[in-house]
Amino acid sequence: MLDLAEELSRWCERGCDFAVATVVATHGSAPRQPGASLAVGADSTAIGSVSGGCVEGAVYDLCQRALETGESVLERFGHSDEDAFAVGLTCGGVIDILITPVRATGSPAAGTDRETLAAALAAAAAGEATAVVRLVEGPAELTGRWLHVRPGGSYSGTLGGPPELDRTAAAEAGALLGAGRTGTVALGADGSRCGQPVLLLVESSVPPPRMIVFGAVDFAAALVRMGKLLGYHVSVCDARPVFATARRFPEADEVVADWPHRYLDAQELDGRTVLCVLTHDAKFDVPLLARALKLPVAYIGAMGSRRTHLDRLDRLRHAGVTDAELARLRSPIGLDLGARTPEETALSIAAEIVADLHGGTGAPLTGADTPIHRDAPPPVGRIGSVA
Incomplete structure (x- = not known):
């Protein structure tokens, strides 16, 4: 439901009645994760999604019924082999959805x-x-x-x-x-x-989680756009003021002219932070990565050729970085997509970040027997009315 907070907050301010359907748990292959919501207003307006389209119509009807009765209900939706037109998930998964009315009157x-x-x-x-x-x-x-x-x-x-x-x-x-x-x-x-x-x-x-892009290069501009698409708060840092300008990176949330390692030292980072080093210049990379590889961030990648990478590893070892810390470094950065343009390279980097985040392999799904969706929570238990 909080994924719809901005619009639902306005509905509350206007005193609108609405019902919200929220994914509580998923089993098997399911398109949305717990917390994904569909909200239906008393005027029949609908926002959000709980399944990417598979069961939206049925959930919409349940929301309207909840608005009428004032009762919450928990429903399970899954695939029906007997009837291809039955309400269910064509992906073969199961989702449990909680529908709760939010009305301006009543107990x-x-x-x-x-x-x-x-x-x-x-x-x-x-x-x-x-x-x-x-x-x-x-x-x-x-x-x-x-x-x-x-x-x-x-x-x-x-x-x-x-x-x-x-x-x-x-x-x-x-x-x-x-x-x-x-x-x-x-x-x-x-x-x-x-x-x-x-x-x-x-x-x-x-x-939003943070993505920090070091190096105000043309590849960085494409990566900023990709980072925003993925929902990151994106910062760009470069020691050269002539390149680190908001005009060159209008979609970045922040553009900073500072030495990368000094900027990194001043940041409060968490386990969701992504660091992308695109400078491929030892005087910037080594002091920056020597610090970054000791931080509990989600992803650290560095651009450069394989020869640059080997030279970088030697320099980092001389700077006191351990082999265990070096093993965290993704370099050359990105997945092998055959990328050539800045946009294709940004896609390659983003794909590796997503794969790291969710435990993906980066291999084609065609012919694979690995799960499409991962990290499904355990079952909810009995399904039925909770009102």
Whole structure:
């Protein structure tokens, strides 16, 4: 749902009723991951997607029904071999979808705890780290309530149970938020690990991951565009002020004229950060990579020929970089696509970043027996009404 925060926040401000359908879990090959949402307004406007088109019509109808009844429902959609026209996923996977109404009138049990939700949506729309918690399965009195969790585990709102449930759920949500993950959490209704079970959905929204491109070259301009397409906050850094200009990189979020290693030292980076070194000049590359390879970032790649790479490795070893650290370096950068132009090279680099992120092989899918979609969370459990 937080993937639609900007538009849903406006709906809340205008007092619009809507229902939101959110992917809770996936099994097998599924087109969207947990947290992906489709929202339907009382005026029949629809935004977002839960399946890339496979079951959107059926989910749209469920959202309209939820708006009428005020009841949340959990539904499972999968492929039907008996009827090719039955509602299901043609990819053969299974997705569990939670539909929750958000109405301006009625009781919290009817799904109208709007203030807490509105605050969470506004925070996510503003680019702040935030999480929301709602019931997937459990006691009816918890249905339609929202918990808004901030970094560190502070929270507002309530799930409608004992205070201990809110505190435990907020702590669990804070951990998922810290990792930038969306998923389900199983607790007892009293906040313990025993007693009547409840299953909660925690949706996290965090600021975009960073891509830092070192080297204000023509390849960098294409990579900036690709990075923005993938949802990164993209910075360009080069020690040469004549090249590091916003005019040359209008799509970058930041263009900095500074020595790469000095700029890197001043940054707060996390495990989602991507570093792309396109300078292929030892006086820039070596001090930069000697620092970068010690950082817990997601990806480090460096441009250059194989001869340049071997020379770079020797220089980095002399600079004190260990073989284990050097093993993290992707160089020459990118996958073997036969790329020649800056745009093709940017695609090659982006493909390697995506493969690293999701554990892909980079091999053609044709004829392969590896899964198309990875990292599916475990099953949700019983499927049915939670109202």
